[in-house]
Amino acid sequence: MSLLDHFHKDEHPFVERVLEMIGRVENRMVTVRTDFLDPGQVFIVQSLVKRSHGVFFSFFGGYDGAERVRVILYPEYQEPEQEDFGMKGLEISGGGGSYLTLDHRDYLGALLGLGIRREKCGDILVHEGFAQLLLGEEIVDYVRLQLTKVNKVTVEGKEIPLGQIQQVAKTGKTITFTVQSPRLDAILGDVFRLSRAKVLQPIRNGRVKVNWRTGTDPSWLLKEGDTISFKGFGRFQVLSLGKETRKGRIPVEIFLYGG
Template sequence: MSSELHAHFHPDERPFVDKALEWIQRSARQHDVKRTDFLDPRQAWILESLVNREADVQLLLFGGYKQAERRRALIAPDYLMPEPEECGVALIEATSPDGKFAELDHGDFLGALTALGVKRDKLGDIHLHEDACHILVAEELADYFSLNLRQVHRVHVFTQRLPLERLRPAETQFQEMKLSVASMRLDGILSDVCRMSRAKVLPPIKAGRCKVNWKVEEDPGKPLRQGDVVSLQGFGRFKILELEGESKSGRIRLRVGKYS
C-alpha cells in the first residue's frame, strides 16, 4: 500500500486498511468472495471507499436490518449478485421470567456474550426490550450462542434462534444533558459530559482512547459538530443531538445524549 494512501488513515486503522486491500485484490484478481465479520461504521466506510477504487469489485453491507450500525460485508467480483442472506447474519432472542431482566443493559449482554470466548467482531447490534433482548450475531456461531448463553449478570435467560423477519429494533435511548460551553472543542465537551477536569481528559485523548464517529481522535482541540458520536474508553459514548444557539454571553448551548 502506498504511503500516500496510508496517510489518509490513523495509524491504528492501517492494519485494517491493509487487510481490506488484500480482500479486494483477491476478489478482483482471483475472483474470490470474501465475507467479513461485523464492521463498525468507520470500518465499513473505509472498506467502501477502498472498494470504490477498484472497478472489478462490488460490496454489499448488511447487518440484519436496514438501519444496522454494525454490518457484515460481502466483497465479490462485479459479475456476481450477492444477496443479503449471504452475509450470514442470524438473530438470537434472550428472555427470562426474572423481574430483574428489565434492569439489564447493553453492557450486561455484551459482557455475557464475550465471556463465552467470542470476539466482539462476531456480534452485531443488540436490541433491548423489557421482555426480550434481540441479538444479531454471526450465523456460524448462532447455535453456539443459543446453546451457551444461559446467564446475563446473574439473571438466568432462555435463548432461541428467530428468523430475521421477527427482529424488533429498539429505539436508541439517550440520557439527555444540556450544556453551556465556551467552544465546541472536543476536550471541553468531553470534560463536561464525563464530569472530569479538562486536565484529566487530555491524557486519554492523546493516548488514542477517544473516538469521534468511530475514528480515533488524538487532537483535544478537534471541533465537534451536531450529529457527532464521541466515545471515551471506560466512559461510554454520547452524541451531539442539537446546537441550541448562543447565550447573551456568547457561550454555546447544546443538547447531548449519553447512550444508555
Template sequence: MLGDKSKYLEHIKDTDQILTMRKVLDKVEKTLITHTVEFTDFLDPYQRRLCYSFLNRFMEVNYHEEGGLEGAERKIIVIYPHYMDKSYLESYIGAIRLDGSFRFNDLNHRDYLGAILGLGIKREKIGDILVHEKYTQVILHKDIIDYVILNLKKIGKEPVKVKEIKLHEINRPSEKFKEIIRTVASLRIDSLLSAAYGISRSGSLSYIKNGRVKLNWQPIDTASYKANEGDMISVRGKGRFKLYKVLGETRKGRQRVAIKIFK
C-alpha cells in the first residue's frame, strides 16, 4: 500500500538505521491496511527522532511512545488508526523485578542485560534496566515477560528471584555520577572526551574514528562536531557523560565546563 518505501527514508543518511526504519514503516502499512494497533521494538531517542521524520507524513495514523516511566531512555512507538481513542488502548510493555541476597549495585547494567540476552531474547525487546541498591527493575515487551520469569534464574553466578510488577511500581534510581570541572580548548567532541576521561586527543580521535562515540545516541564520526550544554556523550567501553554546564570563557580563550561522568 505504501509502494516504494525507500522514498520515505531517502532523507535518512545513517545507513545503519535503514533496516530498523523499514520495520517501523511495515508497522505503519499494516495499520493502514488492517486498521489494527501495532507497536515497534524498543528504540533509543535517536532512533525515535528518525521515526518522527516520516511518521508525521501519515495523516491516517496516530502514534505515541511508551517507556514505562517518565524520562525513560528506551521506548516503543504505538501506531494506531487516527479514529481510535488513545485512552482505550492497552499497554504493550510490562516490567519485572529482580530480587536476591546480593547487593544489586555490586553488579552493573551490563550484567543484567547479559543475563537476559543469554535467554535468547533480542536487545530490541528490552527497555530500560533500573538498578537499585536492593533490587533491579527491567522494562520489557509484555509478551516475553512470562518466558523471562520462568527462565531467568541467575545474574552471573548469583541466584535471583523474578516477578512481574505493575508499571506504576517502576521508579527511577538516584543517578550516580562524579562531577568534574575542566577547561577545554573548545566544545568539540574530541576535546570533551579528553577532558572527561583523561586521555590524549589522539586517543579520543581513535574512539571517534572506530565508531565508538555517540552524541545524544547518534553515532558521531567527526572529531570537530561540537556539543551543546546538556548533551549526553557515550563512549563504548568507557560509559557516558553529560556536558552539564558551560561555565564561561577563561582569559586565555578556553572554555570552562562542568562534566557529569555517570557510573
C-alpha cells in the first residue's frame, strides 16, 4: 500500500504538494510556506510531517482561533516569527443600511470575482457595518484597490494591523432530534430534512465533508465535536450524542451554522 492510499483521491494532489515541500526542507534545510489551508488540510500536513525527519511545522491565521491558516515547514533551527506567515488584514466598509445585509458568501464571491484564488484568502469576519479579511500579503494592495463593490454595494478597504482583527460570534441555531444510529447519512438527512435515499448519492459523490475531509462512507459513525459540511446545503457541528433511549434511539444535538 502506497502512502497515497491512506488519503481520499481528491486529496492526492495536495498530499503530493506537501510531500514535495517536506522534501525541500529535509534536503535543502530551507523554510517553506503554504497558502491558506482549512483544518482538514492542516491535519494532512501534520500527519505527513510526523513521517518526516527533522521537519517541524507552525501555523497562524492572523488571530487566535482562526479556522483558515498558513503553515510554515522549517528545520529545527529556523523557527518562524509571526511576520513570516505573510498575511495582512483588510477592513471593508461602506454602503449604509444596505451594507448590513452582506454576508460571508457575498465577500467571498466578490474576491473570487476579482480572480483571487480561495487559497490566498484566510478567514472572512463579518461584523455589523464592516468586515475584516485575512489575506496573503501578496494580494492585499490589489484587493484594496480593486474591491469596490460587494453584491452591488459600494465599498472601500483599508489595511489594518493584525492586532485589530475582531473575532465574531458564530451564528446559527441549535437543533435536537433522535436517530437509530449516529451514522453520517442518518444525521445528515435529519439535519437537512432529506430522506436517507436523497443523501446517499451526494455522500458517495464527494459532496459531503467530515472535519473538512471528504467522507464517502454513508455508514461513518459521527462523534461529538465533528463538523460536517454538505455542499449546497450548509454546515453543522455535532454538539452531543446522548444515551440510547428505551425506544432504542440516540438523542442528537447539533449546531447548524447560519440557520
